[in-house]
Amino acid sequence: MIPLIFFDKRKLIKAFSVIILLAFPCFTAALHSLDSEITESGKETRQLNIFPAHPVITAYTWEMHSTVNRFEFLKANKAPPQYPWAEGFTDRVFLNIQLGADIPVIGGENGEWLWYIGLPVSFDMTDDFFEPETAPVMNTDYWFGIRFESLYRISAKWPENISIRILPIYHESTHIGDETALGMSYDNPTDFYRINVSYEAWEILIGLDEWESGRGNSFNLRLGLSGHWNADGYYSSPLQGELGTSLHPSDIIPSRGILEYFGQFNTVIESGFPSIGSWVFQGGFELRNNILPDYFSTEKEERIWTINASIGWYRYSRRLNARRIGFYLRFLGGQNPHGQFREQDGYSEFGAGISMGL
Secondary structure (H helix, E strand, O other): OOOHHHHOHHHHHHHHHHHHHHHHHHHHHHHHHOOOOEOOOOOEOOEEEEOOOOOOOOOOOOOOOOOOEEEEEEEEOOOOOOOOOOOOHHHOOEEEEEEEEEEEEEEEEOOOEEEEEEEEEEEEEEEOOOOOOOOOEEEEEEEEEEEEEEEEEOOOOOOOEEEEEEEEEEEEEEEEOHHHHHHHHHHOOOOOEOOEEEEEEEEEEEEEOOOOOOOOOEEEEEEEEEEEOOOOOOOEOOOHHHEOOOOOHHHOOOOOOOEEEEEEEEEEEOOOOOOEOOEEEEEEEEEEEEEEOOOOOOOOOEEEEEEEEEEEEEEOOOOOOOOEEEEEEEEEEEOOOOHHHHHOOOEEEEEEEEEEEO
16 A cells, blocks of 8 residues: 555655654764764764664564564464364464564764664564464564664663654554455355555654663663554555455444554563573563454444563674574463454463574
């Protein structure tokens, strides 16, 4: 879907204003960084980097649109709505594969301030791999955007720094797999529906005590807010061919909710229990207040709290551009996070996996 923001002048002005407001202090800091300051030890404390090695704010394994690569086995408490292979679904495990990258653009540091501009990208696939008949792809998710980050170090025992991250615009497009859609239409030819969750949105996040590699243990708190730019909300009306014979595209009611908000706690223990030698402990969770879509109702959409948490260990390296391999356990409870299945509440999944991320 072509981003609607580029055809709406008011939204374009708003988005551009957000970008300018954030970019101005960042580039001001960059200009100051060009004047290299030499410390008593002879090291430069101010620098401007094109294509910097690492973002300012850490991406964590458990995040749904993380730039960390992960491969995990999951087990759920219930099958998705209208899922054709629901029989035995809770008795078998399924796969979730996520590939992510943060494409750096520019960044800088002057001793107290760090800032970064990058292009995060994430691809996620959920596969009912051990279903004996056809092992269908349940859902795919494509996510990308532009991200501005800044961190200020302060002289305090806690927090050691204050951070902000703004995504003035990002795009998500997430759909059930073709084989799943065909199976759903075969099993339920009259009431089948396939909803295309595709939208543009913004997000702002403020944090305390972000982890910085080599600077010791971190106990990080974050608060965030996000909302969509689209006039038609988080999903679009399907075509007639994506609906059963008893349904019409006008039966699908556009989403009405705009804002979602969340809080996070993350910790990285570089030394001491529960870290083990060069294997560093990382744990965290997010509590998010989500909009629960109802595709056929004109009533106000319900909201649901969803928790997504993980603990794990990864092999530590002081090289900022190192891909750190790790292993982890993850739990999610609340809203089903996979594409059009976000209409489902009371959902939980638990799994284990390996990760490779910055």
